[in-house]
Amino acid sequence: MLRKTASALAACAISALLIAAAPSAPAATGSAAPPSLTIVSSLPRTGSANSQTTSIVNGIKMAIEERGGKIGEFEIRYEDMDDASPQKGNWDQNIEAANANKAAKDPTCVGYIGTYNSGAAKIAMPILNKAGLVMVSPGNTYPGLTKPGAGEANEPKIYRPSGTISYFRVVPTDDIQGAVACEFCAKDLGSKKAFILHDRELYGKGIADVFKKSAPGMGIEVAGFEGIDPKASNYRSLVTKIRSTGADVVFYGGTTQTNAAQILKDLRSGGCKVPFVTPDGTFENAYIEAAGKDAMAPESGSVYITFGGLPSEQLTGRGAEFVERYKKKHGEVPEAYAVYGYEACKVLLDAIDRAATKNDRAAVLAAVAATKDFQGALGTWSFDANGDTTNRLMSINTVKDGKFAFVKAAGGGTGQAK
Amino acid sequence: MLRAAAAADQLAILALARADSLPAFASDGVLSSSEVFSQQLVTGLSNGMIIALIAIGYTMVYGIVELINFAHGDLCMLGAFFALTAVGAFALEGAGGAGGTAGLVALLLATAAFCGALNWSINRLAYRPLRSASKLSLLVSAIGASFVLVNLGLFWGGLPMEVFAGGTSAAAPKAFPALVEPKPAFTVGDVIVSRPDVLVLAVTVPLMLALTWLVRFTKLGKAMRAVAQNPTAASLMGIDVERVIGATFFIGGALGGFATVVYSIYNQTVGFQMGYRMGMDAFIAAVLGGIGNLPGAVLGGLVIGVVRAMSDGYVEARWTNAIVFGLLILILVFRPSGLLGAKLREKV
Numbered sequence: 001m002l003r004k005t006a007s008a009l010a011a012c013a014i015s016a017l018l019i020a021a022a023p024s025a026p027a028a029t030g031s032a033a034p035p036s037l038t039i040v041s042s043l044p045r046t047g048s049a050n051s052q053t054t055s056i057v058n059g060i061k062m063a064i065e066e067r068g069g070k071i072g073e074f075e076i077r078y079e080d081m082d083d084a085s086p087q088k089g090n091w092d093q094n095i096e097a098a099n100a101n102k103a104a105k106d107p108t109c110v111g112y113i114g115t116y117n118s119g120a121a122k123i124a125m126p127i128l129n130k131a132g133l134v135m136v137s138p139g140n141t142y143p144g145l146t147k148p149g150a151g152e153a154n155e156p157k158i159y160r161p162s163g164t165i166s167y168f169r170v171v172p173t174d175d176i177q178g179a180v181a182c183e184f185c186a187k188d189l190g191s192k193k194a195f196i197l198h199d200r201e202l203y204g205k206g207i208a209d210v211f212k213k214s215a216p217g218m219g220i221e222v223a224g225f226e227g228i229d230p231k232a233s234n235y236r237s238l239v240t241k242i243r244s245t246g247a248d249v250v251f252y253g254g255t256t257q258t259n260a261a262q263i264l265k266d267l268r269s270g271g272c273k274v275p276f277v278t279p280d281g282t283f284e285n286a287y288i289e290a291a292g293k294d295a296m297a298p299e300s301g302s303v304y305i306t307f308g309g310l311p312s313e314q315l316t317g318r319g320a321e322f323v324e325r326y327k328k329k330h331g332e333v334p335e336a337y338a339v340y341g342y343e344a345c346k347v348l349l350d351a352i353d354r355a356a357t358k359n360d361r362a363a364v365l366a367a368v369a370a371t372k373d374f375q376g377a378l379g380t381w382s383f384d385a386n387g388d389t390t391n392r393l394m395s396i397n398t399v400k401d402g403k404f405a406f407v408k409a410a411g412g413g414t415g416q417a418k
Numbered sequence: 419m420l421r422a423a424a425a426a427d428q429l430a431i432l433a434l435a436r437a438d439s440l441p442a443f444a445s446d447g448v449l450s451s452s453e454v455f456s457q458q459l460v461t462g463l464s465n466g467m468i469i470a471l472i473a474i475g476y477t478m479v480y481g482i483v484e485l486i487n488f489a490h491g492d493l494c495m496l497g498a499f500f501a502l503t504a505v506g507a508f509a510l511e512g513a514g515g516a517g518g519t520a521g522l523v524a525l526l527l528a529t530a531a532f533c534g535a536l537n538w539s540i541n542r543l544a545y546r547p548l549r550s551a552s553k554l555s556l557l558v559s560a561i562g563a564s565f566v567l568v569n570l571g572l573f574w575g576g577l578p579m580e581v582f583a584g585g586t587s588a589a590a591p592k593a594f595p596a597l598v599e600p601k602p603a604f605t606v607g608d609v610i611v612s613r614p615d616v617l618v619l620a621v622t623v624p625l626m627l628a629l630t631w632l633v634r635f636t637k638l639g640k641a642m643r644a645v646a647q648n649p650t651a652a653s654l655m656g657i658d659v660e661r662v663i664g665a666t667f668f669i670g671g672a673l674g675g676f677a678t679v680v681y682s683i684y685n686q687t688v689g690f691q692m693g694y695r696m697g698m699d700a701f702i703a704a705v706l707g708g709i710g711n712l713p714g715a716v717l718g719g720l721v722i723g724v725v726r727a728m729s730d731g732y733v734e735a736r737w738t739n740a741i742v743f744g745l746l747i748l749i750l751v752f753r754p755s756g757l758l759g760a761k762l763r764e765k766v
Contacts, residue, residue, distance in 0.1 A: 046589070047587065047589040047590070048587045048590030048591070050586070050587045051586060051587060086572060086589070089572075089589030089590075089690075089691065200736060226735050226736065227734075227735065227736040228735045228736070229735060229739060231694075231695050232695070232738075233465070233681070233685055233692065233696065233699075234465070234684070234685045235735075236461040236465070236727070237458050237462065237726065237727035237728075237731045238730050238731075238735055240449065240454055240458050240461060240731055241454070241730065243454075243457075243608075244448065244449040244451070245448075246448040256590070256591075261591065261593070261687065262591070262685065262687050265600075265685070265686050266685075269600035269612060270610070270612075271602065271610050285583075286583075286591075289590065289592070289593060290590060290593055290687065292593030292595065292686055293593075294595075294599075294600075294686075295686070
């Protein structure tokens with residue numbers, strides 16, 4: 001108990017330090033300097049999501065560079081904020097709140113790109129909504145953030161205290177992803193009986209709930225539905241339980257940070273070779289590294305990862321051009337979310353360009369909301385009335401020789417129309 | 419139990435379904451209810467023995483200086499990083515046969531020496547200067563030591579080594595190579611006793627016997643018991659109390675070192691936050707068995723391991739922590755000094 005209190009205290013101390021250390025909002029620009037607008041991003045830069053968020057930030061920077069760092073007479077400035085603490089190795093609600101407040105108070109700030117984690121979005125959304133600051137997320141997939149009836153009863157109303165919609169996202173939501181995973185299990189894997197696990201977090205449970213809901217319609221019997229302890233040292237006893245039900249597929253609604261790799265290892269060590277399917281919270285190299293090569297070896301059983309979009313290599317048109325430029329600039333293939341960072345920033349810049357008064361938050365917000373038939377790296381898409389993208393493009397991936405390998409596209413719409 | 423019976427009813431249907439539609443997945447058998455119970459018992463005992471080995475480190479230190487050494491779990495975590503570094507540096511992975519066994523033994527001994535020396539140093543730097551201060555200061559010092567160790571682990575995981583995935587993300591969990599492959603050592607029906615299960619047994623039982631011998635029959639053991647009973651009287655009898663305390667920390671740490679290597683091979687994962695759960699489970703085990711009591715720590719560890727496995731298997735994984743702590747409360751209400759605790763003394 002003492003330790004817990006102590007660690008909470010330390011977390012507070014660290015966040016206080018971070019806030020203190022961060023440079024204060026720029027003072028009103030002098031008459032000589034050109035007028036500037038600020039775009040910030042708030043992503044978990046510390047911890048295991050780092051490689052994903054680094055490529056998102058690279059994507060954002062590339063979108064700004066494409067515009068020459070300027071829109072009209074305004075210079076576009078960008079600040080890369082971290083919402084994670086080293087103590088948690090993951091996003092931290094105190095830091096996310098501090099980031100959102102800082103952006104809200106900065107009069108030059110017209111756009112907030114973030115968050116990566118849906119839980120963090122719940123913290124930032126009401127703060128930014130009250131400030132009338134538009135928020136575009138490259139990574140949140142929890143449906144309740146935007147869709148009435150998809151989450152808790154009071155969602156998404158509680159995130160919109162001002163009554164207007166100020167939150168938008170460029171990724172398809174989990175309700176689509178969970179259903180796609182279920183469809184893949186039924187049609188491609190021929191599963192009849194699924195054991196569903198989740199990490200009891202917003203993202204993981206949300207996606208597992210959708211999988212569970214879709215299962216009967218796909219002819220899959222639900223052998224078990226359980227929330228696990230994401231900090232347990234191993235899951236051997238759970239594996240025994242799974243084996244005893246005779247499930248022919250295991251779906252885990254969770255992330256690398258909530259021990260997906262450990263479950264996989266224990267399944268394989270425990271003699272259970274059924275396919276293991278996880279959502280895009282594990283679509284990062286950290287998952288492969290944490291699982292090690294034995295658990296991911298083909299003879300151990302198959303591993304599938306759904307992703308709410310196409311991996312970088314499979315993008316076509318503008319998306320492929322982006323990947324090419326990224327490779328040239330950074331010398332590596334971007335991680336899967338890079339293009340979403342790029343797209344989020346591009347749609348925001350496009351809206352600023354269209355806004356009547358570029359340094360007016362309300363005008364920019366209205367312009368983002370009016371985005372229609374946007375021709376971006378992910379194809380041609382629009383924002384719907386809830387703030388969601390109309391893009392439903394998804395993919396099923398596996399792991400081959402220590403790397404993610406594309407299996408097939410799924411989820412209906414190609415997103416590449418026109 | 420009802421659940422298990424229902425599962426058994428479905429076996430026949432399943433067998434049919436599997437036979438015609440899922441030939442690819444038919445390699446693993448579906449367990450019967452008695453096999454499920456036995457398999458859970460194997461899992462519980464293996465986890466329990468690892469917990470027990472760590473719990474001994476808690477209980478030994480408590481027995482002799484009446485300190486809950488909160489840094490113990492994190493000490494084990496650093497031991498795991500040490501072991502993973504050694505595995506990378508000496509390419510222990512994939513060295514099969516006699517060479518592999520020799521490497522494994524060397525790894526166990528080196529990690530034990532590392533953890534023992536580290537625990538000894540922590541005592542020397544963080545606890546010994548506070549020997550005459552209040553017990554609370556000592557406890558706070560232990561919490562501080564725990565933080566230092568966690569952050570050392572975070573730093574260590576960022577070293578640019580191949581085993582740490584090039585150090586790209588220090589906080590991410592790291593894969594620990596399966597030095598003992600997770601293959602069945604033998605099977606009884608569909609119950610699998612894996613080679614790591616055997617490793618756990620082969621490491622913990624001799625260590626526990628050796629520790630019992632050391633405490634009961636050696637001069638150092640006698641001195642330790644004397645200091646535990648009454649440090650002042652012991653020093654009057656010519657026992658170098660600080661040396662005995664130092665030795666206790668070393669032995670407790672070394673056992674933690676053995677435990678952490680076994681833990682890492684068993685779970686194949688290490689991470690800078692693993693010390694918290696390792697320490698917490700072991701601490702509960704030590705309290706459950708009667709803190710300060712060596713057989714009690716072992717019994718407590720086994721009970722925790724088995725209760726966890728049964729709760730995961732027959733109740734639901736999300737209730738497991740509640741059940742373990744509920745059990746702890748029950749036992750402490752009816753037996754305040756723990757299962758094997760002899761008498762209740764004034765403690766921290």
